[in-house]
Amino acid sequence: MVRRTFILGGYQTDFARNWTKEGKGIMAMIREVLDGGFSKTGIDPGDIDSVHVGNFAGELYAMQAHLGAFVCNYHPALRGLPTSRHEAACASSSIAALMARTEIEAGTYDLSLVMGVELMKSVDSKTGGSYLGTAAWYEKECAGVEFPFPKLFDRLYDVYDKKYGVNYEHLARISAVNYDNAKRNPNAQTRGWYMNLQHACSSGSYNRVIGKRLRASDCSQVTDGAVAIFLASEEYTRGYAKRTGKKLEDIPYIQGWGHRTAPILFDEKEKEAIANEYPLPHTRGAVTDAYRRAGITGAGELSCIETHDCFSITEYAAIEHFGLADPGEAYRRIDDGTIEIGGSCPVNPSGGLIGCGHPVGATGARQLLDAYLQVSGNAGAYQVEGAKRAAVLNIGGSATTNVVHIIGRGE
């Protein structure tokens, strides 16, 4: 019997902020997200047993490595704790969460602080685009390429289009839904932006083509952001529930997870995509691993999904890889409104990476926090009514690292 790992909540910084303009650095982000996390959950810093930080490229954006250790700086009670930083590109803080959960399952620790953080607006967009290239095979795929990632995901669009056909309007609708949802999310980067379906369908000076076909509206944002969540053993959670007047069965826990890595080169992924029914077989594998561990049969048992949508085409693929539609038929779930808030399985009620923002190393933790908020009924204006089980897909690189979590309650 695997020990259960609960999520006790956490905190997200306002993703619309530009910390460089505020004259603040990555340390200020860490301080503020911990302030928020401890005060929001009422957890005593002295209870923390271990610290796991997800960060993609602090060495480049902030000239700072060793970020795990910085958490000890926050409070005297955190001094001496075991800390570490984990990285798998855009899936970095999902790795941090996997490690924290494993420690709890092993019985090593009872309460872990998982933090994701990324400062990105410290550099201009071309430099930032080049830094993001280190998430792929930089030398082979990105050196000398301007904005390499939209170009890599353009290739996924091509693969999909050749294999199953993709109507661009369906991608535009994914973007429009994400932007719409983000308007309900008080921490979403784009909550005040102008964007709708008509705009997403346009192309030109107001909606620039970034790759070959993908447009600005199809892209996730460059975001400064930090997220803290708290993972706990059942024993700690029982005490926490008692103290806070909650019932154990109302506190979300990790029901299942999957973690698989695809070949790093997109050339290899392209071959796999052509050869397989599911164009991203390792993404599909991570999903089915998570379903199996959660003891569920498929997407029919999910209340909602927070998925990686670094580009609209990534969410298009995710809809199928989660099994909401058969391969090649994501458009059906876009057409019938399934993925919208109010639909039978909303995707990215938070606004996702396109609407809420994408501080690379913090995104996985942000998704897990949003899954927690949904399942515990605390998502406010973007709450999916009666949500009992949420799935999260976080992807690093060009669909290279795939991490899926299933968060549920009530058993």
Place this chain on the structure above:
Amino acid sequence: MVRRTFILGGYQTDFARNWTKEGKGIMAMIREVLDGGFSKTGIDPGDIDSVHVGNFAGELYAMQAHLGAFVCNYHPALRGLPTSRHEAACASSSIAALMARTEIEAGTYDLSLVMGVELMKSVDSKTGGSYLGTAAWYEKECAGVEFPFPKLFDRLYDVYDKKYGVNYEHLARISAVNYDNAKRNPNAQTRGWYMNLQHACSSGSYNRVIGKRLRASDCSQVTDGAVAIFLASEEYTRGYAKRTGKKLEDIPYIQGWGHRTAPILFDEKEKEAIANEYPLPHTRGAVTDAYRRAGITGAGELSCIETHDCFSITEYAAIEHFGLADPGEAYRRIDDGTIEIGGSCPVNPSGGLIGCGHPVGATGARQLLDAYLQVSGNAGAYQVEGAKRAAVLNIGGSATTNVVHIIGRGE
């Protein structure tokens, strides 16, 4: 009862190599160390369940993040595996090993590939010195400082000197022993270098003062290197032992471990050093945690130690923090020959970071591999006769992250 984690061996690249001069990059290092690891141990790539890579700053030295994923590239059987990269400055691959062991203790996986890798000679020494500064609080402690790390450890020297008195000749003897031992190690970076006690005691154009008092001979090396080790559950190890004609009780396993983080700023460490009998209380805490978990009383039960000696003063401190001498009395164990090969508890028979080399993110894995080699009787010319139990101390930053492992056999 905690599940035991065994070490099945591994491989170290020749630390004297300069991969940039060979026209090779970090991918070639990964490929060659995996070639060596699989062929040396006879492990089938298809048996691997998970991959943990330790790397400090591939983003800076090699313009490459997401290094966990690159391992999948090595062999078709590794495709799809869960991979990740872990970082805690110079303790990065010890974090990778901690994570792999935790997975095995949790029963998640049976066989994990732990790799450490760092390409460092891709940049000139001043640039490299600045990159190393990201292991401390760069903005506060390193920005604009040439070679910040020797200066930080000069301060540890000062603290020690004020508190207990340190005769420089004892530091020189630590360096000389490390260089001497390295001459026996076929993979040591300095094995062909000229260095002896007289030279280490000299100061001037042949042995430049780098910080305020520490000299070139007191410093660890700038090194390109990669190390792979294999951690396994008891179940897998039983099968492996049978297949390779070994007895389970002859295969080293992790008997104990400790992991503690000190405040990042050296100013804070200095205050702790003045206030505590052990100048590095979190280092001491990691040691005593490891002893407790291993069920041993102290250094008297160790056959040898592989310790972090980023500078000679670090090893001086380690001798005391391991309990080989009382605080302030490391010099006694230097004077009486305890730390030399042939002494009662040799320290760094491999040559350590000073003699063997210090590829930052690979050092922890290299130390664990050397502990394995000693305890399994495979250390060749630097074998500590009859070694049954070895301790490892790996430190990240200015004594910030402290990881200790105890590797033993025969129970």
